[in-house]
C-alpha cells in the first residue's frame with residue numbers, strides 16, 4: 001500500500017513537472033520571437049488559452065495529488081507528513097515559476113528601446129502630494145480642462161468621504177493637459193491656476209487636452225504616480241463623472257493583492273472590433289490593422305498596485321501606440337507585460 005501510494009504520487013509529480021516545463025518553454029518561445037506587434041487577434045487568444053491551460057493543468061494535478069493523498073493513504077502518519085511536505089514544496093516551486101514568468105515578461109519589455117518618450121513639461125506639479133503624509137491609496141481622475149463643475153462634484157462626493165477618513169490614508173488628484181486651441185486658452189488656464197491655488201490637487205502637463213490625446217493623459221498619470229507616488233500601495237482611477245463605493249473597490253484590490261503582485265482590475269471587454277465608421281472611437285486600419293482588439297478594460301474605472309503603474313509606464317514608452325488609451329494600456333501594454341486584467345463583481349461603477 002505504502003509503496004503503491006508513493007509510486008502513484010511520484011508518477012503524478014513527474015507528469016506535473018514535465019507538463020509545466022513544456023508549457024513554460026513553449027510560452028516563452030512564442031513570446032520572445034515576435035517583435036513588431038507581439039499580438040494579433042489569434043495570438044492573444046492562443047496566449048490566453050495556453051496560460052489558462054497552464055494554470056488549470058496545475059490546479060487539476062494539484063487536486064489529483066490531494067485526492068490521492070486522501071483516498072489512498074493508510075493512516076501512516078509519517079508517510080503522510082512526508083508527502084504533505086513534498087506537496088508544500090511543490091506549491092512553492094509553482095509560485096516561483098509564476099513569478100519567473102512575470103519577471104521574465106517584464107524584463108523582455110524593458111529590454112526593448114524607448115520609442116515614445118513622454119517628456120512633456122509640467123504646468124502644475126504638486127510633487128510633495130504623496131510624500132507630505134503617508135499615503136496608501138491615490139485616487140486619480142483624468143479631467144478635461146473646462147470640467148470645473150465635475151471636479152467640484154468629485155471633491156464633494158463620496159470620494160471625498162473616503163479621503164477625509166484619515167485611516168484610509170488616501171488622496172484625490174486630477175490630471176489635466178493644457179487648454180485646447182479651440183477655446184479661450186488664457187481664461188481657461190487662469191481658472192485652472194486659481195483652482196490649483198485653492199485646492200492644490202491638480203497635475204497639469206503641457207500636451208493639448210483633447211479627446212484624441214487621451215492616451216497622453218493616461219501615460220501622464222502612470223508617469224506621475226510612478227515618479228511621485230511610489231510609496232503608495234494602490235491606484236484607483238475613475239472618470240470625473242462616475243460614482244463609486246471607494247471602500248468596496250479598495251477591498252477588492254487588497255483581496256487580489258494577496259495572490260498577485262501585479263494586476264489591473266476593471267470592466268473587461270473581449271473581442272471588440274475596431275470601429276472603422278463615423279464613430280467617436282474611429283481608428284484607422286493603418287493605426288490598428290487587426291480585426292479584433294485584445295481583451296481590455298474600460299478606462300472609466302481601473303484599480304492596480306503602484307508597482308503595476310510603473311511597469312505600464314515603462315511598457316508604454318516602448319510600445320507602438322494607438323490613440324484608444326484603454327485598449328492601448330490595458331489591452332496591449334498589460335498583455336506585453338503579462339499583467340493579468342481581471343474583473344470582480346464588486347468592482348463596478350455607475351454613471352451619474
Ligand SMILES: *[C@@H]1O[C@H](CO)[C@@H](O)[C@H](O)[C@H]1NC(C)=O
Pocket residue numbers: 117119
Ligand atoms: C525626451 O528625453 C529624451 C532623453 O531624456 C531625449 O533623448 C529626447 O530627445 C526627448 N524628446 C523630446 C521630444 O524632447
Ligand SMILES: *[C@@H]1O[C@H](CO)[C@@H](O)[C@H](O)[C@H]1NC(C)=O
Pocket residue numbers: 245247248249251
Ligand atoms: C460600500 O461598500 C461597503 C463594503 O465594502 C459597504 O459596507 C457599504 O455599505 C457600501 N456603501 C454604500 C453607500 O453602498
